[in-house]
Amino acid sequence: MKNTVILVTANGIGKGPAELQLKLAGKYFELLGLQEPLPAAICFYTEGVKLVVEGSPLLEKLHALEARGVRLIVCSTCLDYFELTAKVKAGIVGGMGDILEAQTRAEKVISI
Numbered sequence: 001m002k003n004t005v006i007l008v009t010a011n012g013i014g015k016g017p018a019e020l021q022l023k024l025a026g027k028y029f030e031l032l033g034l035q036e037p038l039p040a041a042i043c044f045y046t047e048g049v050k051l052v053v054e055g056s057p058l059l060e061k062l063h064a065l066e067a068r069g070v071r072l073i074v075c076s077t078c079l080d081y082f083e084l085t086a087k088v089k090a091g092i093v094g095g096m097g098d099i100l101e102a103q104t105r106a107e108k109v110i111s112i
Helices: 017-034 046-052 059-067 077-082 094-104
Strands: 004-008 041-044 071-075 090-095 108-112
Touching: 004 094, 017 046, 017 059, 017 090, 041 094, 046 059, 046 071, 046 077, 059 071, 071 077, 071 094, 077 108, 090 094
Parallel strands: 004 041, 004 108, 041 071, 071 090
Antiparallel strands: none
């Protein structure tokens, strides 16, 4: 997975009740943290930016991934749109250019 980028475009995983989507995302990131090698980056945009801000139940899992060297790239345009820029608690705020660069450098891109 070393040259893999994961795209997160929703406030959770799958379709269904919001609580279930967040629970699935939490389990996904927990298990991802146990993988070797880890992905190079995880890119958050559209509703996905809500996972890296104050109040997100996934912050601990995302911080653990960051601590192990995974780049978390968060879309600044999306944060501005949802008025969440001041509430970012994980990752680096970047633009769509940063997300595009991560995707084009990757050997594999996974969208969840």
